[in-house]
Amino acid sequence: MAQHFWLHSKSVSLTGANIANFSDEEARYFLARMRWGDDGTQVCPKCGVVDRHHDIKSRCQWSCKHCGRRFSVTTGTPFADFKIGYPRLLLAIFAFVVNQKGIAALALRRLIGGQYRTSYTLLQKIREAVMLTMPREPLSGVVEVDGGHFAGKRRKGRKLKEEKGPAEIPMKYRKPQHRTKVSNSAFPHHPNRRIVLVLREVFPAGAGKGAARTRVAVIRNENTADIEALVKRYVAKRSTIRSDELPAYGNLKLLGYFHESVNHSVEFSTDDGVNQNQAESYFSRLRRAFIGVYHKITPRYMLDYASEMAWREDVRRRDTLTQMGLLFRRVCESGLSTDWLNYCRGNKRLSELLFVAEAASA
Numbered sequence: 001m002a003q004h005f006w007l008h009s010k011s012v013s014l015t016g017a018n019i020a021n022f023s024d025e026e027a028r029y030f031l032a033r034m035r036w037g038d039d040g041t042q043v044c045p046k047c048g049v050v051d052r053h054h055d056i057k058s059r060c061q062w063s064c065k066h067c068g069r070r071f072s073v074t075t076g077t078p079f080a081d082f083k084i085g086y087p088r089l090l091l092a093i094f095a096f097v098v099n100q101k102g103i104a105a106l107a108l109r110r111l112i113g114g115q116y117r118t119s120y121t122l123l124q125k126i127r128e129a130v131m132l133t134m135p136r137e138p139l140s141g142v143v144e145v146d147g148g149h150f151a152g153k154r155r156k157g158r159k160l161k162e163e164k165g166p167a168e169i170p171m172k173y174r175k176p177q178h179r180t181k182v183s184n185s186a187f188p189h190h191p192n193r194r195i196v197l198v199l200r201e202v203f204p205a206g207a208g209k210g211a212a213r214t215r216v217a218v219i220r221n222e223n224t225a226d227i228e229a230l231v232k233r234y235v236a237k238r239s240t241i242r243s244d245e246l247p248a249y250g251n252l253k254l255l256g257y258f259h260e261s262v263n264h265s266v267e268f269s270t271d272d273g274v275n276q277n278q279a280e281s282y283f284s285r286l287r288r289a290f291i292g293v294y295h296k297i298t299p300r301y302m303l304d305y306a307s308e309m310a311w312r313e314d315v316r317r318r319d320t321l322t323q324m325g326l327l328f329r330r331v332c333e334s335g336l337s338t339d340w341l342n343y344c345r346g347n348k349r350l351s352e353l354l355f356v357a358e359a360a361s362a
């Protein structure tokens, strides 16, 4: 049997020990190479000219040869206002990449030091950038579509306590009974429950293992309008959609797609090999991150976490250095953060990013 990718020496192209030995200057050039490539040129954020601009080493900046604008390797990116130094920023990106089920802000803080809120906003800005730069070009070939329920978990034993004790003692001073378990079906809809809908393009036979590209969205429930709008947005016509047998997927043939379904209450894979293993693989990673790392995720930031895990799935077989480069370029592309800029001064996202079909088509 072939060796697993992550056991291969090529997969570990950079280690934390390498980064720990970086000077400020080395870390700065390392980030510059990840952002602008290996040829020693930089892109001026003001006039956009690509050149070997004047290097002002004492200020860790470049000065544009054409317009004179001074800029650093993080100018115009969500990292612009971080004052933690380039070696620690590099270490934070490294830690984000190598913790494949996500990394908690408290754990990152133990690695890079500083205040908790620095680590927290740094991670949130990376997630936001990944979410904002999710590619829009359509998936094609065989695409698995599935929804997973997240957040809003009901506590077990949620039956209201029945007070015990003599009737002459007022109710609020009586001892509560043990709470009795009530089945989940008694409370089907918790207000915080959301569906993460995932669309994953499966590699054609021989081209690779598993899924190639992933798109995600957060919806209120698996309804026809939202699912059809998302399929139209993210999947090219005449592709094959694989889903379960929910009625919401029933009309996809009318929209110009081929449709294969698998009845999960009977089998996980049909005799013809129709299954949703790649969608399940994504949910597995997201669920483990929810349970094992982040513990609680609210609807307001659910799309950020879902996008983070989609990115992790898509780069799962790239070596560490490549992953860091891909991530840093995505973060640079996203521009200045909107929801996390000045977070410490009270700025924050005001509502959740829920996909609604009518709003999307309007």
Ligand SMILES: [Zn+2]
Residues within 6 Å of the ligand: 044, 045, 046, 047, 048, 049, 064, 065, 066, 067, 068, 069
């Ligand atoms: Zn310029």
